[in-house]
Amino acid sequence: MLTYCPAVSIKNVRVSDFDFHLPPELIAQHPPAERGNSRMLLIDRNTGNYTDAHFRDFPSQLNEGDLLILNNSRVIPARLFARRAGLRTQHNSPAPTGQVEVLLTQPLGNDRWRALVKPGRKVPTGEHLIFGDNVLEAEVIESGDFGERTLQYAPTQDFFGALEQLGHMPLPPYIHRSEEDEEEDRTRYQTVYAGANTHGSAAAPTAGLHFTPEILEQIKARGVQIEHITLHVGLGTFQPVRVEDLADIRLHEEPYTLPAATADAINKAKSEGRRIIAVGTTTTRTLEHIAAINRIEPHSGTTSIFLQPGHRFQLVNALLTNFHLPKSTLLMLVSALAETEDQTITGREKILRAYAHAVGGKYRFFSYGDCMFLS
Missing domain, CATH: 3.40.1780.10 (QueA-like)
Structure with missing residues (x-):
């Protein structure tokens, strides 16, 4: 022992x-x-x-x-781009505009992920995010410091297959390229x-x-x-x-x-x-x-x-x-x-x-x- x-x-x-x-x-x-x-x-x-x-x-x-x-x-290809779809409590309001970047950082189980969202100030708790042509959907259920968010994804048949389709490899911020991540x-x-x-x-x-x-x-x-x-x-x-x-x-x-x-x-x-x-x-x-x-x-x-x-x-x-x-x-x-x-x-x-x-x-x-x- x-x-x-x-x-x-x-x-x-x-x-x-x-x-x-x-x-x-x-x-x-x-x-x-x-x-x-x-x-x-x-x-x-x-x-x-x-x-x-x-x-x-x-x-x-x-x-x-x-x-x-x-x-x-x-x-995983954890770097994703999503469009904002508004708050659940604002069904009759115009949908917000603009794209946000989402970096999945930790699986929490039951389709929940911790993530970094940029710009985080535009994405409050309750916001819905749509990835691709409605391939994935998530709701922000918790906010943290420095752009950290907890996302609850809607159930999907093949979540990681969807990431392969939509995501980019999450290269570190000190790698600077004109095309960012590449096929290799x-x-x-x-x-x-x-x-x-x-x-x-x-x-x-x-x-x-x-x-x-x-x-x-x-x-x-x-x-x-x-x-x-x-x-x-x-x-x-x-x-x-x-x-x-x-x-x-x-x-x-x-x-x-x-x-x-x-x-x-x-x-x-x-x-x-x-x-x-x-x-x-x-x-x-x-x-x-x-x-x-x-x-x-x-x-x-x-x-x-x-x-x-x-x-x-x-x-x-x-x-x-x-x-x-x-x-x-x-x-x-x-x-x-x-x-x-x-x-x-x-x-x-x-x-x-x-x-x-x-x-x-x-x-x-x-x-x-x-x-x-x-x-």
Whole structure:
């Protein structure tokens, strides 16, 4: 049985301490020409030393008996456009005009979705929205801050089929293109192992975008066990940190599922002292959440866990991840994993030094960029 170790308070650490200079030209606007053809920075958790490599070298960094855990959530074409159809209480009033943009960010069950609506000020609670030629219809049933809305969709026979017809892939705001999402994004902004029935993410678990079926087979051939969790990436991915004190950071809840096979594999790996390697921060957050609630058994739930420096990791021993935004909670998570008990520099310093090397070496950053392996 695991005992939850709460995060140690780190005094005088601010959000601004996780800032770094990133030239805009290093932000990847397109995926590499071939999936898996990315660079990879190897970082030693204990020393902070780093080595340049390529993602094709990733299988060689794994050992027989390692447990590699992937997030198999499927990204949906979550960016939609709707026309306003008025309030239910105003049947005799002229219908409002104008188009609004809707970004679905979290499935809530029973045809309900959390979403970001732009411009939100024009879409009050009670507003009806029509998508396409009456393909989908929704009512705004709750309003939140910064354009957040809860939508109740009218029942439809194939909701996700309708999204495929109407929706656009929800590319991050730092990808700037004349044509926005393109046809290649339908496949390249999706992992090759996304589940057939795991729809729900508003953003890709980007560390997984590097994998190809061939690389996965190479990993299995080394005697590495591969299992999956599902965490639907939601609203928090699109929201900047608006506070300065780490103690004031609150993340949105995101739904996850821990399958039986993965729970069994985790328990066995822990009992045998084998490494557990997370692919992506979404996998890391899910694993540390289930450890925190001491529930390593098959179940579904939600998590809003924030992993910051001082967190004592109970399950994750190593992490494959992309390079993250300045002052982001994901950069804080990676810095937390780089912490060691006997160290002359902090995890934050280790990671920011490695990031400075990546900037100097012109690594590609963010969703379609290169990756790092912290072990």
